[in-house]
Amino acid sequence: MSVTSFRELVPILQTAIGPMILISGLGLLLLTMTNRLGRIIDRSRSLLDDLESYPESYILRINKEVAILWKRARYIRISILLACVTCFGASWLIILLFLSALVNLDLPMLLSGIFIVSMLCLSVSLLFFFFDVNMTLSALKIEMESHDKKRLIIETSRR
Numbered sequence: 001m002s003v004t005s006f007r008e009l010v011p012i013l014q015t016a017i018g019p020m021i022l023i024s025g026l027g028l029l030l031l032t033m034t035n036r037l038g039r040i041i042d043r044s045r046s047l048l049d050d051l052e053s054y055p056e057s058y059i060l061r062i063n064k065e066v067a068i069l070w071k072r073a074r075y076i077r078i079s080i081l082l083a084c085v086t087c088f089g090a091s092w093l094i095i096l097l098f099l100s101a102l103v104n105l106d107l108p109m110l111l112s113g114i115f116i117v118s119m120l121c122l123s124v125s126l127l128f129f130f131f132d133v134n135m136t137l138s139a140l141k142i143e144m145e146s147h148d149k150k151r152l153i154i155e156t157s158r159r
Contacts, residue, residue: 012101019090019097026087026122030080033129037076044069061146068139075132082125089118 047062047069054062093114100107 008101012097016094016097019093022090022118023087026083026090029125029129030083030087033076033080033083036132037073037080040069040073040076044073061142064142065139068135068142072132072135072139075128075135079125079128079132082121082128086118086122086125089114089121093118 044066047066051059051062093111096107096111096114099105100111
């Protein structure tokens with residue numbers, strides 16, 4: 001049965017709306033991830049700028065922070081890649097839904113497989129995004145420890 005009328009097209013459009021909404025949500029998620037990646041790169045550049053002119057203790061702290069930023073950048077890159085694969089899968093899902101209706105193909109296993117792989121990619125993408133958020137706290141902890149040491153030195157010198 002090929003699609004010959006608008007009435008036959010409506011159920012296909014209704015089925016395709018879900019993946020289209022997924023693509024829209026993925027766009028916002030990718031925007032967030034790319035913004036975080038940009039912030040990681042900016043922070044790395046600002047920390048490494050004129051690093052040689054600082055004392056060794058400061059350089060060691062900066063090196064720890066930059067190592068965490070490098071890990072975060074890799075996590076976000078993986079997260080972005082997997083979100084893009086999810087978007088690609090959702091796009092193919094929409095295309096195949098229409099093709100299967102237009103040329104009368106029976107592709108339930110292929111469509112199910114694409115959907116499952118897309119959702120797995122999205123889940124793993126969000127997991128790596130969560131790892132990035134946790135690593136942000138690790139970098140903040142290093143910075144806080146540095147500030148605590150400075151505060152202690154200032155308090156001891158006042159006594």
